[in-house]
Amino acid sequence: MNLNYTPKQQAFREEVRSWLAANVPVQALQSFDTEEGFQQHREWEAKLYEGRWGMITWPEAMGGRGADLLEWLIFEEEYYAAGAPLRVNQNGIFLLGPTLMEYGTEEQKQRFLTGMATGTDIWCQGWSEPNAGSDMAAIRSSATLSEDGSHYVINGQKTWSTRAVWADWCFGMFRTDPASERHRGLTFILVPLNSEGITVRPIPQLDGLPGFAEIFFDNVKVPVDCRLGGEGEGWSVAMATAGFERGLMLRSPARFQETARRLVELYRANQQHVDDDPSIRDAVMRAYLDAEAYCLTTYQTACRLMQGGKIGAEASTNKIFWSELDLQMHATALKILQCRGELLPEGPDAGDVGRWLDGWLFAQSGPIYAGTNEIQRNIIAERLLGMPRK
Amino acid sequence: MDFTFSEDQLLFRDSVRDFLRAEITPQRNRELWLTDTGRCSALWQQMADMGLCALTVPEQYGGMGMSELDFVLLAEETGYVALSEPLLNTALLATPLLRDCGHAALAAQWLPRIASGDARVIVGLEINTLVEDAHCADLLILERNGALYALTPDQVQLRENPSVDPGRKLFAVEFDGAKAEKIAEGEGALALIEAACNRGALAVAAQALGLAQRMIDISVQYTSERKQFGAPIGSFQAVKHHMANVAYKLEYAKTPLYRAAYSLANSRPQAGVHVSHAKLVACEVADLAAKNSIQVHGAMGYTWEVDLHMFMKRAWAFNSSYGAAGFHKARVAQRIFSDGALLGAGNTF
Numbered sequence: 219m220n221l222n223y224t225p226k227q228q229a230f231r232e233e234v235r236s237w238l239a240a241n242v243p244v245q246a247l248q249s250f251d252t253e254e255g256f257q258q259h260r261e262w263e264a265k266l267y268e269g270r271w272g273m274i275t276w277p278e279a280m281g282g283r284g285a286d287l288l289e290w291l292i293f294e295e296e297y298y299a300a301g302a303p304l305r306v307n308q309n310g311i312f313l314l315g316p317t318l319m320e321y322g323t324e325e326q327k328q329r330f331l332t333g334m335a336t337g338t339d340i341w342c343q344g345w346s347e348p349n350a351g352s353d354m355a356a357i358r359s360s361a362t363l364s365e366d367g368s369h370y371v372i373n374g375q376k377t378w379s380t381r382a383v384w385a386d387w388c389f390g391m392f393r394t395d396p397a398s399e400r401h402r403g404l405t406f407i408l409v410p411l412n413s414e415g416i417t418v419r420p421i422p423q424l425d426g427l428p429g430f431a432e433i434f435f436d437n438v439k440v441p442v443d444c445r446l447g448g449e450g451e452g453w454s455v456a457m458a459t460a461g462f463e464r465g466l467m468l469r470s471p472a473r474f475q476e477t478a479r480r481l482v483e484l485y486r487a488n489q490q491h492v493d494d495d496p497s498i499r500d501a502v503m504r505a506y507l508d509a510e511a512y513c514l515t516t517y518q519t520a521c522r523l524m525q526g527g528k529i530g531a532e533a534s535t536n537k538i539f540w541s542e543l544d545l546q547m548h549a550t551a552l553k554i555l556q557c558r559g560e561l562l563p564e565g566p567d568a569g570d571v572g573r574w575l576d577g578w579l580f581a582q583s584g585p586i587y588a589g590t591n592e593i594q595r596n597i598i599a600e601r602l603l604g605m606p607r608k
Numbered sequence: 609m610d611f612t613f614s615e616d617q618l619l620f621r622d623s624v625r626d627f628l629r630a631e632i633t634p635q636r637n638r639e640l641w642l643t644d645t646g647r648c649s650a651l652w653q654q655m656a657d658m659g660l661c662a663l664t665v666p667e668q669y670g671g672m673g674m675s676e677l678d679f680v681l682l683a684e685e686t687g688y689v690a691l692s693e694p695l696l697n698t699a700l701l702a703t704p705l706l707r708d709c710g711h712a713a714l715a716a717q718w719l720p721r722i723a724s725g726d727a728r729v730i731v732g733l734e735i736n737t738l739v740e741d742a743h744c745a746d747l748l749i750l751e752r753n754g755a756l757y758a759l760t761p762d763q764v765q766l767r768e769n770p771s772v773d774p775g776r777k778l779f780a781v782e783f784d785g786a787k788a789e790k791i792a793e794g795e796g797a798l799a800l801i802e803a804a805c806n807r808g809a810l811a812v813a814a815q816a817l818g819l820a821q822r823m824i825d826i827s828v829q830y831t832s833e834r835k836q837f838g839a840p841i842g843s844f845q846a847v848k849h850h851m852a853n854v855a856y857k858l859e860y861a862k863t864p865l866y867r868a869a870y871s872l873a874n875s876r877p878q879a880g881v882h883v884s885h886a887k888l889v890a891c892e893v894a895d896l897a898a899k900n901s902i903q904v905h906g907a908m909g910y911t912w913e914v915d916l917h918m919f920m921k922r923a924w925a926f927n928s929s930y931g932a933a934g935f936h937k938a939r940v941a942q943r944i945f946s947d948g949a950l951l952g953a954g955n956t957f
């Protein structure tokens with residue numbers, strides 16, 4: 219064990235920091251759940267790509283830097299500390315990208331990775347359906363191979379698809395074998411959202427903005443070379459071994475550590491009138507410690523993976539941990555803001571309420587998306603602890 | 609940056625684990641409760657033979673010169689079996705204190721005896737009110753009014769106070785300060801006391817994690833066997849989620865512990881805060897493990913016969929040893945609420 223950064227890692231941190239200092243937009247971008255904000259974020263992705271900061275863990279040939287996981291964590295720390303924009307294409311670069319690298323053909327990698335990295339192609343995910351939420355294996359949307367084998371014809375409906383309103387592509391799972399049940403007979407397919415027969419219906423989220431959408435497929439033709447992995451192998455492609463690395467990228471500790479730091483600041487600025495409720499001080503402290511613990515465990519896992527270790531079922535603990543933490547931090551912030559906690563920041567008398575309310579609304583979804591926390595608890599009990607399924 | 613243990617550290621942990629689980633069974637603990645002292649010299653010697661007593665003793669005194677970081681995984685294992693021998697007090701508190709107190713003669717007299725398993729040396733700090741295992745100490749090092757004294761058994765009067773945990777032996781210790789050997793006072797004593805308290809809290813935190821794991825294991829086994837409504841109760845989701853809640857919190861209590869051990873071993877400036885973080889979350893998770901484990905056992909968990917209670921009671925007893933939550937929270941608060949504190953992403957290590 220050696221908890222010092224190497225000179226190379228420190229130099230890397232400096233490099234990231236100075237690039238961000240020179241390039242992060244001074245004026246915060248609009249929400250990417252608005253059309254204009256979406257476009258602004260797309261441009262930011264292009265800028266990151268130009269500096270080869272778009273996806274540093276990707277190979278150099280694909281516009282990355284071949285960075286290791288520790289460098290990734292350092293990058294994220296600097297990224298969040300600099301207040302840089304959220305990543306509008308995280309579905310592409312963090313989720314689909316690694317899967318493409320593992321399962322894609324050479325031709326598919328050439329075709330999709332660059333567009334993904336430059337922000338030209340923004341991706342959304344199509345897993346959930348009206349009758350397939352937690353029970354994803356209940357997917358019914360179908361893809362039928364044409365007689366000449368040149369394309370699939372897709373019918374059905376996906377829902378809750380984040381950023382689908384302005385996205386360019388969707389990846390997801392479709393049933394290619396109509397006689398199949400559950401995990402079998404599913405195929406992973408990449409679908410251009412401008413295809414004929416697609417209707418996207420925006421769904422406003424808690425904040426009123428259309429952050430996700432329903433996608434209807436009505437005889438949508440998709441060339442067969444948009445299939446990722448073999449026909450009927452969709453489930454295993456989706457559950458790819460890269461699972462943890464993807465999880466690690468989806469919610470890096472830096473994000474929560476920065477929220478915790480801002481929470482400490484907020485508390486200190488308002489300490490005089492909130493200390494009447496001692497539970498607030500306690501909650502602030504707890505938030506800080508938990509965010510740090512999440513960071514520590516992530517570093518440990520990254521180090522283990524870099525030494526060739528495998529990630530075990532204990533990785534399923536992280537989703538619950540960060541989503542509960544995020545809720546707790548924002549709840550505490552609103553308590554500190556007291557009566558101003560309910561005010562939207564644009565209110566004339568809201569004062570300096572910051573983005574806490576927005577964060578609170580979004581934090582509500584953390585225990586739901588990416589596998590609800592109940593499902594995570596089932597997984598922990600059955601796979602990590604070995605408790606009986608029946 | 610490498611936040612993992614070495615192959616050697618893990619291998620040694622494995623062999624200590626095998627030894628402890630074979631020797632310190634719940635049955636053995638129950639037998640020890642019925643003896644006069646509750647302690648066993650033969651067991652102590654076996655631990656010494658494994659190198660456990662010599663681990664932290666400097667090489668010049670016949671030890672291995674290892675650190676808190678080498679010991680922390682072993683401390684978890686002693687918690688897992690609810691070991692009652694004062695191994696951690698002797699190896700993690702007394703030994704570094706004798707090494708660092710600046711009394712060459714005292715160190716030369718006691719450290720080789722500790723290393724060989726010939727002596728149990730116990731540190732008693734005022735933060736704990738009572739002194740653990742004073743009855744089996746060959747030498748006591750006691751804090752009194754900001755000074756440290758070294759005392760042999762004939763120099764003290766002991767008054768035993770039974771604990772809820774039949775494995776713990778706690779004593780009020782009286783002695784005549786004028787006749788006792790004062791080994792440190794003033795600033796020097798304060799530094800030694802603070803270091804000992806940090807090591808004690810680290811030892812308790814590590815054991816608490818071992819206890820939490822043990823309570824999970826016992827509960828998983830019990831709920832897999834016990835049937836109601838025609839199915840193992842462990843297949844019911846309410847029962848599963850009780851255990852999953854302990855398991856995920858346990859994962860996030862481990863790394864603060866390992867960082868604390870590293871920081872102590874390397875004399876990092878934030879070591880005390882790191883220890884406090886580790887102690888707070890470790891005791892919380894052990895507490896939760898106790899609460900949820902008794903619940904999933906039903907009435908069985910409320911009995912003396914089922915082994916669960918020895919682990920629950922140890923966890924309860926540990927809650928306030930080497931600093932109640934308030935003590936540790938105050939240290940954390942001092943760091944994060946002070947002007948100019950470097951907080952947030954990139955300031956973890």
Ligand SMILES: Cc1cc2nc3c(=O)[nH]c(=O)nc-3n(C[C@H](O)[C@H](O)[C@H](O)COP(=O)(O)OP(=O)(O)OC[C@H]3O[C@@H](n4cnc5c(N)ncnc54)[C@H](O)[C@@H]3O)c2cc1C
Nearest residue numbers: 343344345346351352378379380583586587588590592593
């Ligand atoms: C902000 C947000 C973004 C999303 N983005 C996407 C996206 O981009 N693409 C996509 O495909 N999906 C997306 N989703 C959908 C998400 O994956 C689902 O909401 C999630 O899988 C839960 O499914 P459900 O909403 O149908 O809830 P349900 O499955 O109906 O669950 C409702 C409640 O029942 C509980 N429950 C269900 N089954 C069990 C069980 N076996 N044991 C215990 N409890 C159970 C759940 O835990 C939950 O509390 C998003 C959701 C949100 C909130």
